[in-house]
Amino acid sequence: MLQHSYVVLLVLGIIAVAIIPVGIMTFVAEQRAQAREYDALVLYARRGLSRVEMVYTNARDALEQMKRIDADTCGDEYLQDMRRVALMHRYVQNIVTLRDGQYVMCGAMLGRLQPQARLKQPSWQGPRYRVWLNAYDIEDTGNPMLMIADERNAVLIDPDSLVDVVVEDPSLSLSLVGTATNEVVASWHNVKPEYALMGYKDPGSRQADGNYYVMVKSTQYPFAVVAGEPTGNLMRHWYASLRIWLPLGILLGLAAAAAMLMFIRSRGSMVGQLRDAIRRKRLVMHYQPIVDLASRRCIGAEALVRWPQQHGTMIRPDVFVPLAEDNGLIQPMTDLVLELICADMATLLQLRSDLYVSINLAAIDLSTDRFIQVLAHKLPQAGIESARLAIEATERGFMDVNSAQEVIGKLRAAGHKVLIDDFGTGYSGLSYLQTFQVDVLKIDKSFIDTVGTEAATASVAPHIVEIGHALKLKIIAEGVESEDQAQWLQAHGVQSGQGWLFGKPMPAAAFLAFLAQDRQKALS
Numbered sequence: 356m357l358q359h360s361y362v363v364l365l366v367l368g369i370i371a372v373a374i375i376p377v378g379i380m381t382f383v384a385e386q387r388a389q390a391r392e393y394d395a396l397v398l399y400a401r402r403g404l405s406r407v408e409m410v411y412t413n414a415r416d417a418l419e420q421m422k423r424i425d426a427d428t429c430g431d432e433y434l435q436d437m438r439r440v441a442l443m444h445r446y447v448q449n450i451v452t453l454r455d456g457q458y459v460m461c462g463a464m465l466g467r468l469q470p471q472a473r474l475k476q477p478s479w480q481g482p483r484y485r486v487w488l489n490a491y492d493i494e495d496t497g498n499p500m501l502m503i504a505d506e507r508n509a510v511l512i513d514p515d516s517l518v519d520v521v522v523e524d525p526s527l528s529l530s531l532v533g534t535a536t537n538e539v540v541a542s543w544h545n546v547k548p549e550y551a552l553m554g555y556k557d558p559g560s561r562q563a564d565g566n567y568y569v570m571v572k573s574t575q576y577p578f579a580v581v582a583g584e585p586t587g588n589l590m591r592h593w594y595a596s597l598r599i600w601l602p603l604g605i606l607l608g609l610a611a612a613a614a615m616l617m618f619i620r621s622r623g624s625m626v627g628q629l630r631d632a633i634r635r636k637r638l639v640m641h642y643q644p645i646v647d648l649a650s651r652r653c654i655g656a657e658a659l660v661r662w663p664q665q666h667g668t669m670i671r672p673d674v675f676v677p678l679a680e681d682n683g684l685i686q687p688m689t690d691l692v693l694e695l696i697c698a699d700m701a702t703l704l705q706l707r708s709d710l711y712v713s714i715n716l717a718a719i720d721l722s723t724d725r726f727i728q729v730l731a732h733k734l735p736q737a738g739i740e741s742a743r744l745a746i747e748a749t750e751r752g753f754m755d756v757n758s759a760q761e762v763i764g765k766l767r768a769a770g771h772k773v774l775i776d777d778f779g780t781g782y783s784g785l786s787y788l789q790t791f792q793v794d795v796l797k798i799d800k801s802f803i804d805t806v807g808t809e810a811a812t813a814s815v816a817p818h819i820v821e822i823g824h825a826l827k828l829k830i831i832a833e834g835v836e837s838e839d840q841a842q843w844l845q846a847h848g849v850q851s852g853q854g855w856l857f858g859k860p861m862p863a864a865a866f867l868a869f870l871a872q873d874r875q876k877a878l879s
């Protein structure tokens with residue numbers, strides 16, 4: 356059942372890994388299509404705006420020229436000049452001259468007016484110009500005109516000329532909005548004014564009329580241009596973009612799924628290989644000397660397991676011990692490690708009968724009596740006293756405090772010394788030290804590294820040393836690499852050290868040679 360749900364989970368995981376890149380690429384395609392569409396539409400709106408600005412400038416220029424006419428107002432010569440100015444300005448439909456800024460006296464097309472028409476209120480009034488967005492009442496053409504006036508003259512413009520921009524795509528629309536009044540002045544391609552206004556107020560949005568709108572404002576004049584296009588265009592571009600991005604997403608998805616499958620298989624096969632290595636006893640032990648700091652003599656060694664590979668390299672325990680723990684292989688591994696240590700110790704103890712070797716136990720080894728029984732069987736068989744084999748347990752091994760406490764008690768009662776490994780790095784706090792009866796604290800390398808430095812954790816090592824002294828425990832410093840560290844530790848009452856300064860982990864034969872040399876030094 357468990358196997359079945361594991362396979363289902365695995366398949367779901369692989370499908371998820373394959374689908375994620377496809378989803379991402381679909382999203383990227385949409386974003387790119389939208390960005391392209393937005394840029395194109397903004398460009399179109401800018402073209403529209405520059406057209407508006409050009410027409411508006413043309414109208415203002417006509418007003419300036421009107422000021423320079425030197426003839427009797429609304430006289431024949433004046434009217435002639437007025438028509439000439441109107442003709443010279445391409446976008447100007449008509450020009451009228453005003454009395455008191457509000458009565459139309461005469462016009463280029465109308466001649467002199469009697470009675471004089473009165474202008475309504477302007478749509479917008481600036482410091483120099485007034486603007487009427489829908490000036491029906493001046494010219495009798497029937498078309499609403501845009502009128503711009505100074506204090507003396509007014510010019511009329513066909514609003515359609517403002518947005519009359521040539522585009523290749525007839526589905527695009529343009530609208531001109533007066534920003535002073537928020538009114539649509541002119542539209543090209545039958546945009547309903549309310550939608551153009553929504554596009555003006557909420558640019559970048561899709562409106563209910565199925566169009567997508569962008570807006571650009573003039574920096575010189577009170578106008579903005581709103582450009583729109585049907586959202587269908589966007590979908591078309593999205594599909595086009597998908598044709599590029601989707602295959603890429605599918606390829607990436609397949610690659611990710613294949614990579615995940617390979618990873619799972621390699622992990623699976625690594626577990627299989629480890630199981631095989633344990634069954635065939637293909638692990639080896641290395642020994643790292645533990646020395647007395649005062650005399651610098653070797654008093655013991657930590658046994659560290661290695662997994663030799665075909666090409667001569669060794670896999671380190673940090674890689675395969677967790678794998679063994681996760682896959683139910685740790686107990687057979689511990690048994691094999693004990694067997695290998697016993698075999699090596701037969702020779703080691705011949706040279707130094709007072710030596711001890713420490714073995715690392717996993718959390719599960721501390722949870723039951725099982726390993727105690729293995730020890731009780733193996734050690735007498737190998738002729739090794741229990742005092743020669745110390746037990747290393749990490750704080751992580753105390754998950755089940757009660758059983759760990761019981762097992763540690765029994766190990767000590769059987770004559771083994773118990774060492775707390777990696778002290779200070781666990782999370783069980785210090786309280787367990789009062790309940791657990793142990794013999795030695797091993798200070799983790801990370802604290803020794805900071806000894807005598809400015810690091811924030813530099814003050815931890817002295818505290819751990821103090822704790823060890825207060826609890827009357829022996830202390831071993833791990834990872835001692837420099838003479839300065841060794842001096843500092845000795846000065847602070849730490850009895851023993853382990854680290855590259857004294858010796859790296861080495862095979863049994865090399866450790867034997869190391870012990871011989873150590874004895875030689877003591878004798879000389």
Ligand SMILES: Nc1nc2c(ncn2[C@@H]2O[C@@H]3COP(=O)(O)O[C@H]4[C@@H](O)[C@H](n5cnc6c(=O)[nH]c(N)nc65)O[C@@H]4COP(=O)(O)O[C@H]3[C@H]2O)c(=O)[nH]1
Pocket residue numbers: 643658659660671672673676692714715716717747776777800833834835836853854855856860
């Ligand atoms: N850079 C540096 N490193 C130093 C120095 N002195 C010692 N070391 C390294 O520090 C680790 C000390 O072992 P540990 O804390 O018990 O940590 C051990 C232990 O927790 C675990 N382990 C090793 N052998 C066994 C085993 O037989 N059974 C179990 N359950 N765990 C084991 O694997 C861990 C890693 O072991 P290793 O890779 O052999 O790494 C070893 C050793 O090679 C030094 O001066 N400088």
